[in-house]
Amino acid sequence: MNVKILNEKSIPNLPWQDRPADCQDVIWRYKANPIIKRNILPTSNSVFNSAVVPFEGGFAGVFRVDDKERNMQLHAGFSKDGINWDIQPERIQFETDIPEMAEFQYGYDPRVCFIEDRYYITWCNAYGWHPTIGVGYTFDFKTFHQLENAYLPFNRNGVLFPRRIGGNYMMFSRPSDSGHTPFGDIYISRSPDMTYWGKHRHVMGPSKGWESTKIGAGPTPIETDRGWLIFYHGVLTSCNGFVYSFSAALLDKDEPWKVLKRGRSYLISPQELYECVGDVPNVTFPCANLVDADTGRIAIYYGCADTCTGLCFTTVDTVMDWLDHNSQV
Secondary structure (H helix, E strand, C coil): CCCCCCCCCCCCCCEEECCCCCCCCEECCCCCCCCCCCCCCCCEEEEEEEEEEEECEEEEEEEEECCCCCCCEEEEEECCCCCCCCEEECCCCCCCCCCHHCCCCCCEEEEEECCCCCEEEEEEEEEEEEEEEEEEEEECCEEECCCCCCCCCEEEEECCCCCCCCCEEEEEECCCCCCCCCCCCCEEEEEECCCCCEEEEEEEECCHHHHHCEEEEECCCCCECCCCEEEEEEEECCCEEEEEEEEEECCCCCCCCCCCECCCCCECCEEEEEEHHHCCCCEEEEEEECCCCCCCCCEEEECCCEEEEEEEEEEEHHHHHHHHECCCC
């Protein structure tokens, strides 16, 4: 590898498929997509925009499961290979000693990030039926503890960094409104204790073309010797509605609100049938990446048409080389 990966572990059983010989894409799809179909549970209408991490020699995750009443729920799941998943039939019941947090109204688009000694979960959480960023943690993906919400409504796409920077926890978010936000920039905030969030900094806003309407953070940032590699989604407003694609950027290691490289074009856009047709057409939405420190391989989990879950692949060197030659900054 040309780029050194920092603070990641070896994942010898990382789900992987080599890039097809006739494919020149930076990111390529798993041939057997979608890996999680919408009806994996008897009660599920759809399973998408979900988070996966290595866990006890296999993998665990928190999954967005919209049920047949169209309630937006969070469910835990386990897998030996990262492809075949056993998703728990009952939604996560968060334990909390904070009365205002005890009532669960809805939860969606989770991310999971291991920091120090536990797995933190961030998700779009309802407070007064308005969207904000919920924060919780687990040690075993069986018992889940809920903390204070990070921000006031309205906010979405809360994504934690995998370690403290300058002694503070760091989190991306996208301030929004109460509806299907027709705007959005990525911000970063700091916290000394995972409760009080401040020192907000602007990271980047919509650009042109494929990301001209709004953008949002995707999976947990990947630390390299050149900075933080991130994947993020961008939205185009077409004559037939929103189109969600995703690309990559590189941020400063010590001041991650400073953008060093940012992809000029998307890396994946809705093109396959399962990405174009579903409850919300034309969506590719990344929420998790697994990174093997030994090989630089990356497996990215992404939501497809707000209906099912897909998997795609790349390497750190491949993405970084592309950013070096295709950056808009």
